[in-house]
Amino acid sequence: MSSEVRVRFAPSPTGYLHIGGARTALFNWLFVRHHGGKLVLRVEDTDTKRNTEEAAAAIYQGLEWLGINWDEGPHVGGDLGPYFQSQRTDIYERYLKKLQDAGHIFEDQGALRFRSPREHVIVNDLVCGKIDFDLTNPGTHPDMTVRRPDGSWIFHFVNVIDDIEMKISHVIRGEDHLSNTPKHIELYRALGATPPNFAHIPLILNRDGSKMSKRDEGAAIATYIEQGYAPEAVRNYLCLLGWSPKDNREKIDIEEVVKLFELEKINRRNAAFDLDKCFWLNGQYIAQMSLDRFIELARPFMERAKIDISNQKYTRDVLAIVKEKIKLFKDVPEWTNYFFTEDYEFDSESVKKVFGKPEAAGHLKALRDEFANTDKWDLAALESSLKSLAQKLGCKTGDLVHPARVAVSGRSVGPSLYHMLEVMGKERVLKRFDRTLAKVGSK
């Protein structure tokens, strides 16, 4: 059927995947998955001077990371390719000929231009509503160039032709194209083609309302990958920029979004990107994700930090107790490295703070002796023996906990002490206690 829903994401590989582009791709994806159609990825590489393969790779990588898969395009092929504009010259020539034969094209200093019919054009936008554009004045709406003197093609022309050729039913793109749309519609008409449905989505701005550009914090998807955000969290956040489930939910499964997503529910106003909220949502995802998923996302960061994770059981136990502390996966090595080596660093501030107290070393020694005599090495046993020792010594549990924490990890911040001790095991803990006592003086 020709009523099939077909949408496209058409990036230009001139930089990296921008957060705004990713959101546009995501909205196309949500729409097409909701309707069971096809998403086409088309690479608009007509500007050969500015296009790079690395940029294209970054786009694929960013989309894949976000879980935005495409049905036709690079890597997957399709019947209506090629999916690179640089390879579609024959098609553009054919369409140009068609326009020339019908008398729509004239030459101007070597460039080819399309002669506007000079009428009103109504754009019926699925997000913005019905808009009447008056194109009758050549002074304010000049005839658009379709081909440069050097033979390269102009975006407006090839974009429309590809959308016709690729049978695109819905053009979902940034609002920066809204004012271009009547020009595009003129082209569709001159070619005898029915224009697709249009949906122009609001732009993403900085917190201060300025346009987000490449240098702004959080603008590139690559940053989120490097920082170790959970992709599902970033995707969730992006869904909420200009769209909402209308019921106050913030964390919402992507399947649910697909089910509820409608273009008509997209806001018309530009949205400011709030990295704080994205960060918070990411924390929510990490806190609530399964341990298996957590390990999956943490592993590459540990490998990169050269942490020996060959002992799977131990690694799993370690990650289980730091999971609730992690906000960004890039912080995993920092939170776990001392579990995997006896050569961990002692933070001088922490040592000073804790062992600066004259009684601290004695407390640690007492705890060492207490633990040496406990056979049962689990959470409950460790906690009760530590607490009863504190009572016996007439000190606060903190007076034992803090020295123990520094001894065993080299720092004053970390997961619950009892959990750390349990995971590390008796032998390792006693060894670390002894080594620390030797260092700070056991008396």
Place this chain on the structure above:
RNA sequence: GGCGCGUUCGUCUAGUGGUUAGGACACGGCCCUCUCAAGGCCGGUGCACGGGUUCGACUCCCGUACGCGCUGCCA
């Protein structure tokens, strides 16, 4: 300048003529606590402005201001 779009807490948003204008992030305070977080509770801040329409406007209309976009042989 012209044309287009927009305007609810600092930010993301709910709200479609009658609400104490709701939620979330961020922020402040308190509680919890072995550290750091998390969590719980409490708190402040908002309908850009001016005219209409109406018994009644955040909600509808007009204007102004402000913001953003387009106005390229960038995409």
